[in-house]
Amino acid sequence: xxxxxxxxxxxxxxxxxxxxxxxxxxxxxxxxxxxxxxxxxxxxxxxxxxxxxxxxxxxxxxxxxxxxxxxxxxxxxxxxxxxxxxxxxxxxxxxxxxxxxxxxxxxxxxxxxxxxxxxxxxxxxxxxxxxxxxxxxxxxxxxxxxxx
Numbered sequence: 001x002x003x004x005x006x007x008x009x010x011x012x013x014x015x016x017x018x019x020x021x022x023x024x025x026x027x028x029x030x031x032x033x034x035x036x037x038x039x040x041x042x043x044x045x046x047x048x049x050x051x052x053x054x055x056x057x058x059x060x061x062x063x064x065x066x067x068x069x070x071x072x073x074x075x076x077x078x079x080x081x082x083x084x085x086x087x088x089x090x091x092x093x094x095x096x097x098x099x100x101x102x103x104x105x106x107x108x109x110x111x112x113x114x115x116x117x118x119x120x121x122x123x124x125x126x127x128x129x130x131x132x133x134x135x136x137x138x139x140x141x142x143x144x145x146x147x148x
Contacts, residue, residue: 028135029105032113032128035135036103040117040124043082043091044099051086054137055079056129061140094120121145 035054042050059079066072077085085091102118111130116123127139 025108028108031135032105032108032115033103035128035137036115036117036126037101039137040101040119043086044094046086046089046092048083048087052083055082056131056136056138059137059139061142063142
């Protein structure tokens with residue numbers, strides 16, 4: 001094999017995984033962003049179908065809380081709790097001007113991803129998984145923003 005052919009072969013092998021992952025990453029980014037928007041916009045509009053579509057059935061949404069005595073607890077909501085709260089329209093009470101839905105994808109690796117949503121009065125950190133060919137939210141850790 002000539003030296004130029006060897007160089008071409010090495011270049012082709014080293015670039016092949018890169019180009020394939022770029023295509024996958026773009027499609028995954030679009031799907032992850034849409035899942036995050038289904039979750040937050042579904043909440044604001046009371047669209048339980050969108051909310052349910054965004055969540056894995058075994059989702060856990062958690063927040064660390066503390067009281068004035070320094071006691072800590074971990075509060076949790078399930079997928080069912082979020083879907084029912086959405087169906088009951090709890091998010092619809094958020095004024096339209098305060099319905100922030102800024103989504104940032106923090107990382108994607110194969111079938112796992114993390115994203116951040118800056119919402120009205122809170123920040124959600126999402127962990128997503130590609131489940132049966134589509135991206136769903138598996139875990140949410142959230143924190144309230146300081147009162148303005």
